Amino acid sequence: MKQILGILIACIVLQSCKSQSDFDLAKIILNQDKISDIIPKDVKMVTYDIGVAEGNYKYTSTGSDKILIYNQINFSGENPKANYENKAALYFNIKDSIISRYQLEISDTEQSKELLKTLKEKLGSANYTGFKSEKDKTKNIPDGFIWENIKENTLYHLTYSKQHYGIHATLNVLPILETYPALPGFSYWEDFTFQRNKRKDPDYTYQQYLRDKLENNPSNIQNRLSK
Template identity: 70%
Template sequence: MKIMLGILLSFTLLQGCQSQSDFDLAKIILNQDKVSDIIPKDIKLATYDNGVTNGDNKYASTGSDKILIFNQINLSGENPKANYENKAVVYFNIQDSIITRYQLDISVTKQSEELLKTLKEKLGNPNYTGFSSEKDKMDNLPSEFIWEDIENNILYHLSYSKQHYGIDANLNVLPIMKTYPALPGITYWESFMHYREKSDNTNYTYQDFLKERLENDPDNIQNKLSK
């Protein structure tokens, strides 16, 4: 399912006395929770049309420290070297405001490292780890991680890269699907999912898949750049 960015919404902060200490993006139930129900009450949604429509979907973006909380970790902040503020992006349906996915864009090294750490604590070792080059794989410097939470039907995709301003992290949290929006390394994962479905073996892992691929084609660069 291809999700195009269509209508930009921003969160406008208003004063309020209600405590929002229990808000956590990690608690969102995709395809069930509504933006109007889970966004803190002192955050007002203001809608802006950027001229590009996306069917039945909208998205909202904010750098608010009341929203940028994942697994009890506050990820708000700004990197002056990148001239960029950490942001959360929430995608939802127009008709019922049900949240379909969300995204975290982090440009501050400390918060990027904290995000990776808390994902490992929450979900364990990733099901897929990707690398940008063979050298990066030798040096164990991953650029992509995928966690598949089958029990809750959630896929976590993290892009993780070193930029001139520090470490950049981009997390997409979305339902498990047969095809995904364009994300780094996701085609490798989709190939594995297709093969697993055909094999009818729910215990079949990406590592099993990769072992077979390497045996059949050890020189294939796609096979070399993941584990």
């Protein structure tokens, strides 16, 4: 009897652990998964309007340790120096609750480094790396990265800025678009993708684009602030 009871308890514990680890932001399929289907019922989410321009969309935000999981790493917590709690935000269409993009924001230096590390492990080298100044580029101190997964039609944008309280990282994951939200580096990236589409060459890289720009304009700002 005790053996059976032990087995039952073990099964319950395993099921509990599984349910807690099931959710992972990295597993979200954009424009397919619904908020109502993937968010655990016991997680409190606060929903906000985005604005008139995006009237059909809202976003929901939380600092829950059940949601701040990316690539099997828990990024919940806060930085007392920043007086800021790490948060995740999911943007969705109010008509069907389908997730269109999501964001993970971290204010702790070590967690920010861990996020960058796991992104590199998951996605490889960034397709675009941005810098705040020419001095930062010389010292290789980036403040932004873009990864593009054409196969999954997904773009990953990471801002990685040094603040008085440490490194603040914000990951935005969204579908590949012609125009993007006003985030650092996106204007350079849009210029590049416009030229890539114009050339009708899907293998044309940002680095090739920079070399072409440099030939025509040695003082080109994009060459000085990105790679």
